[in-house]
Amino acid sequence: MTTKHDTTETKITDQTAEASEPVAVSVDEEPTAKNEPVYKLTISENVVEKISAKAVQKVDGIVAMKGGLFSTIQEGLGGSSETKGVSADLLDDNTVSVDLDVILEYGKSAVDIFDNIKGIVVTDVESMTGLRVSELVVNVVDVMSQEEYDKKRKKTEDDETGEDE
Secondary structure (H helix, E strand, O other), X not given: OHHXXXXXXXXXXXXXXXXXXXXXXXXXXXXXXXXXXXXXXXXXXXXXXXXXXXXXXXXXXXXXXXXXXXXXXXXXXXXXXXOOOEEEEEOOOOEEEEEEEEEEEOOOOHHHXXXXXXXXXXXXXXXXXXXXXXXXXXXXXXXXXXXXXXXXXXXXXXXXXXXXX
């Protein structure tokens, strides 16, 4: 008989707890929600792109970033080339995808450079923004020595200077 009584008591206690929990939660949430300020941090894709571009600059073996048509037009109009070769997509409130187009230094290991890029870009983006990098794609779009790149860049600058005169 004592066992029956304990079982009944336990059932009543469980039912009481179950019945009172939802009521208590909704009652507690309403006043708190009305009295609490709303805090929201928004990170734009451009910020992620800039962080990623600066992070890649720390990696040995990257000659330059290679921008697409939009970057070329933007630079021609006096725009910034800080994020050239970098594209970021916010997938939701917590995750981001980053694509990088890089020119690899001739003679360097693409695999080693990729590992360095992963470490630096993921660490910098996640620590600075709180976003999780769910995808990082590194496209090696060209391979050249630093000297070749410098010569090509100088030629491009000379051509632009000659056009202005």
